Amino acid sequence: MFEPYSLFSLGPAKTMSTFGDVHEVGPDLATLLGFVAAGRLSPEVDWRGSWEQVAEAGQALLDRRIAGKAVLDVLA
Numbered sequence: 001m002f003e004p005y006s007l008f009s010l011g012p013a014k015t016m017s018t019f020g021d022v023h024e025v026g027p028d029l030a031t032l033l034g035f036v037a038a039g040r041l042s043p044e045v046d047w048r049g050s051w052e053q054v055a056e057a058g059q060a061l062l063d064r065r066i067a068g069k070a071v072l073d074v075l076a
Contacts, residue, residue, distance in 0.1 A: 044068030051075075 035041035046068030047060055057070040 027062070042068070045071050048073065 029044060032041065036043055044067065046066035047057055047070040049070075049072065051072045053076045054072060057072060060066050061070055
């Protein structure tokens with residue numbers, strides 16, 4: 001396992017929030033697509049696996065073996 005906060009780094013916060021109708025996702029998706037088109041957001045997923053592989057995903061990120069995002073699939 002990881003030490004508390006070992007996967008976090010200091011720096012300016014980057015968040016995206018919606019205050020409107022969460023059932024109307026079109027405007028938020030348009031904003032995200034605009035960021036991708038402008039080169040401000042990279043949607044590359046370089047690693048994908050089950051939530052049960054969280055340690056493997058974390059280690060791959062720490063070791064910089066992946067260049068994109070790590071996505072954990074959470075199934076109910």
